[in-house]
Amino acid sequence: MKLTQYFGKVLTDTVNLNASRLEDLDTRVARITEALKAAGALDGRVLDTVPQGSWAHETIIRPAAGLEFDADFLVQLSEDEAWNENPRSYANAVYSALSDHAIYGGMSSKKDRCVRVTYANDCHIDIITYVVMANGRQVIVNRNTNQFEDTNPVGFSEWFQEKDRLTNRNLRKVIRLLKYLRDHQGAFKLKSVLLTTMVGNIVDGWRDLDGDYYEDVPTTLLHLVEDLDRWLQAQRAKPHLADPSCPTTSFNHRWTDSQFAAFRDSIHRLAPKIREAFDASTVDDSIAAWRRVFGPVFPESVVTAAPVSASAAVKSSTGRRAPKERFIEEMFPVQLTDTVSVRCDVSPPRELNRVQRRALRAGAGLVPKQRDLHFAVEGTSVKGPYDVYWKVRNSGLEAERKQFLRGEITRDAGQRRKKESTLYAGNHYVECYVVKNGICVARSRQPVVII
Structure with missing residues (x-):
């Protein structure tokens, strides 16, 4: 079942991963970015930051007690023809900026392709040096080999x-479950980028022509x-x-023949x-079988929550109501029987070439100031x-001081689009309602x- x-x-x-730790991650990355931008070693070279890996893909999982989780982001530096002759110059400048910092000096260490900032007993953040050449080539720096390596992180x-999207937003959840089996149950050993790439490659849109091949998490887990x-x-x-x-x-340098064989046998x-648990004819038999896969963390029962009232929904949406804020529950009954997806493109700063135009969804929602955001209903x-209705809610000291927390709900004029600008630092959100x-x-x- x-x-x-x-x-x-x-x-x-x-x-x-706990929501509070994700919020801490956002804050830490913002502060590291500020330190890089202010560092004399980089001398105004920082153009952008780009989340990547499990942070960008929303596949970070909660680590075991006493262990760290990790997150990666790229810091884009402007191209320097002199540094191109000695690529590690870029990476060394990033390391100098952090190792000389009053806070990050004792937290930073060099790796081949990144600088690692470690927050003891919580997480480490890997900062990868990233350059977009004048010809559009995108590279990261391997300090050890002193070479550029081609990349396309946003791609x-x-x-x-x-x-x-092809799996009805279930792929990211399946990846998290597989990572849990790897990290907490010892089901296999494999680097996350290999797991993500192989499982992603397996997804095929034609398999879901009848709409049920990837209809929910357990079905998607079984089929993938x-x-x-x-x-x-x-x-x-x-x-x-x-x-x-x-x-x-190629990712082939990230595993050996013996590691591949071990992974192949583990999945077999x-x-x-998983098939036994999925096909079990009774709830008790299915629970027992799923617990043989996931261990005792798989629940023995689930209590169905009572319907949430409008006032309770409003209270749970935010800790404090903004002066002009409205909630959809106050305007209409809410019965979420369907889905809607929203795409957001971020305008690049003028000094960057067109390869920098990227979707906000590919960047885990992280974007610098002075950008235009173009939201659009991608599908429903x-x-x-x-x-269609839209809501924009700001937060943070800058928006609060300017009395611009917003929170109004406005009806779409029929374009199914909304344009905004990034003015105030903080954790904000845009909601779309159908x-x-x-x-x-x-x-x-x-x-x-x-x-």
């Missing part, structure tokens, strides 16, 4: 987001693991694994266990006619972290 609610509970209670994130197992069993040796957004870059053992399962026959049937929130 699928036990969809049970999976929701195990994700929320055990697997997903990889957009590839993952598209794969996630079984499809991955079939693909792995067909490989007699370590396959060539290319970066899907940068085919000239895991797939029938609601059949027309319907109305209202049909006087009922809010779909909503989507896009976080916007301005640094």
Whole structure:
């Protein structure tokens, strides 16, 4: 049996990284970015920051007690022709900026492709030096080899987001569950980028023509693991694994033949266990089988929550109401029977070339000041006619001092688009609501972290 609610509970209670730690991560990255921009070693060279890896893909999981989680972001530096002759000059400048800092000096260490800032017993953040050449080539710096390596971090994130969309936003949750099995249950050993790439490659839009191949988390988990197992069993040796957004870059250096064989065997053992749990005919048998996969963290029961009243929903949405703020629950009954997805493009600063234009969703919502944001309804399962409403909510000291916390809800004029600008540092959000026959049937929130 699928036990969809049970999976929701195990994700929320055990697997997903705590919301407070994600907020701390946003704050830490913003402060590191400020330190880099102010550093004399970089002399105004910092152009942008780009989240990547599990942070950008929303696949970070909660670490085991006493262990750290990790997050990566790229710091984009302006190109310097003299430094191009000695690529590690870029990476050394980033390291100098942090190692000489009053706070980060004792927290920073050199790695081949990054500078690591470690927050003891909580997390470490890897800062990767990133350069976009005048000809559009995107590279990171390998300090050890003193060479540039081709990359396309935003392209990889957009590839993952598209794969996630094809699975009804279930791919990211399945990746989290597989990481939990890896880190907490010892089911296999594999670097996250290899796991994400292989599982993402397995996703095919044609498989979901009837709409139920990826309809929920347990169904998606079953099909992706079984499809991955079939693909792995067909490989007699370590396959060539290319970066899907940068085919000239290979991930093969990240694992050995023996590691590939061990992973292939581990997935072959895991797939029938998941099938047994999924096909169990009773709830008790299914729970027992799922617990053989995930261990005792898989719940033995789920209490169905009572309907949430409008006042309770408002109270839980924010700790403090802004002066002009409204809530959709106060305007319409809310029955979320459908979905809506929103895309946001971020305008690049004028001095950057067009390769810098990127989707906000590919950057984990992190964007510098002085950018234009172009929100648009990308898709919805609601059949027309319907109305679209938007809400923009600011937070932080800058917005509060300017009395610009906002929070109004406005009706879309029919364009299904909204333009905003990034003016105030802080954790903000934009929400989109689809209202049909006087009922809010779909909503989507896009976080916007301005640094």
